[in-house]
Amino acid sequence: MRKKLITVALTGTMILGTTLISSPPIHAVGNGPNYGGNESVQTSIYTSHAEMGKFLKEQEMKQDNMELEVIGQSVKGRDLYLVKYITNPDNPTILYLTQQHGNEALNTEGALIFIKEMGTGKMKELADGVNILIVPRLNPDGAAGDVNFSLDDYVADGDHHLTRYNANGVDLNRDHINREQPETKALHENVLGKYDIDYMIDLHHQGAHSEQNGELVSGSILHPTTENVDTDVLQKSKQLGAVVYDAIEPKGWGHLGKYAGGSAETISRNGLAVDYGISTLLFEVRGMADHSYESYVLGQKGNGYLIKQAVTTMESTAKAIADGSINEKDVSFWDTLEVQNTRRTE
Template sequence: MNRNIMKLVFASALTLVLLLAALPFQQAGAVGNGPNINPNQSINKDRVKTYEEMSDFLYHVTDRSDRLELEVIGQSVKERDLFLVKFGNNPDNPTIVFLTQQHGNEEMITEGALHVIKNLSGNSRHVRELEEKVNVLFVPRINPDGAEGDVNFDISDYTAGGTSTRFNANEVDLNRDHNDRTQPETIALHENVLQKYDIDYLIDFHHQGTSPVLDDRYVSGSMLYPTNPGVSEETVIGSKQLGSVIYDAVTAKGWGHLAKYPGGDANTIARNGLAYEYDFSTLLFEMRGMTDNSREEAVLGQKSNGYLIKQAVVSMEAAMEAIADGSIHDADINFWDDLPYQEYRDQEEGQE
């Protein structure tokens, strides 16, 4: 090849590389546009800790930290311990709860919570300052039996073979049990967390299916404040402010694509029922994709998992920061008026 032509080819290739480097991090689009499960793909849960691994992690990280405290708040149907991780212990400071995995097959959000817990176990100046200004309560994996697929009903026909399920071991949806409280997991949450601590905010993290879209793009997640008419206006405003903080933090990264979740008004679900009963602000955050489900369209391929974990970490850290420095009170809630509801492909519907 002519040397001048070679130089031209090299220069063109270099220019293309530089142009691509200057663009936003395109791979991060996997949050909103990652591959769904397909017939030739097995579901890899390497990023997800088993119950034993999660338990060992929590004991390890809290035993070695002066800033974290681990408490067992009850047991599941199958007698697995239910955990509460506490950061900050000043009753004069605002308190936020991060609730994960009411549904056992919604797992990446718990991995995000464990990352944040580890970050808070250190002794950096920033962590010390946070501890002086905010209390954080983590309820990670409130449905460990469903997460383990250790249940009293058959789930072998699920997409991944029954590795996890939405329900607890008694085939009860815990996020429909906040009024009756028939299940040990729900009872433990209410009696030993919600009724015990002076809570200001709670984020109920979930995963939804893979088909929701906004502007013809898959969403990375969707959010909603309490919509039951019995919830006070002040509580709703606080919820909207919390959502505003998270929306800004996630979309600022360039890879998040968030919509409004079309949820109902029933008080049986945490978003409405907890705000109504306890009068603290709540937010539902639905991440995209589950690890197992009876519906194939609900399960997301593993390549998006890292971005979903990252989205969870960004959301939790943004909420803590805004509550700690008080900027949450200045959050713009008007964006909710213009934020469109997500739509569904493949006839899938939201379940919350």
């Protein structure tokens, strides 16, 4: 059954702190359990690629320690952006990657909030201890529905059809070996092959809301699971997951589960760990911004805290790497973390 995205009668703006950005009339609004109404995320709107580019350029002008780079173009010619905070090449470096899948929009909204925060006193000092790279949307064509295949199986709302695939109908998170698509080629050639990256978090959505022991599961995490990963890389990946788990689990938004992922190295979580020695973590929030399965499509009430999960993930990991506390994290929780039972979408 097809289902339209839920919209509300609000002006076309996205709220990033106190800065308003004009955006198309597609809205994802709401606060989840224990979500703080005075925090930075109150109303989220799926930001168009043009709006995102404008916002990033404005932030580069405002932030002395931010540099914006175009690393390539999508199939349809949209710029692929890299946001950089590099003050000392000797510092450890983390990469945050969002929206490999075009219908997984909330983590991109979280990344934009995090970028804005990096220009404030709250986060600015982090640049002294960690280099931060952010690719805030790898699949702009899928996010715009500007594709070379039929969208009949996707939910339509106005001019937007958010799809998992890129314009050629390829899942970018299955292209990390062949790297045939311009988006994955740009990522590998101009980010992964160019910068000395120690950690990477790949932020996604998962198919459906689910429960563990009768309690809400708000997302899931997973380290590399290929047998070819180096032992030290795996250990640091698990420590990266421990930082995220310890930051999110006490919030009351719902529990994190262990994602039931496979070992294929075509997937970034596995392939990047093997090819580049990067400690990687998959982070998935529940629900989809747009999907042909009705039960997958996000409602209004949960989106505020789901975005906040993405922001918290970025904040907590950047801080832990900057101050070195990540190196002391206990990874034993992975041994008892329950596997989440839901349709896999990584």
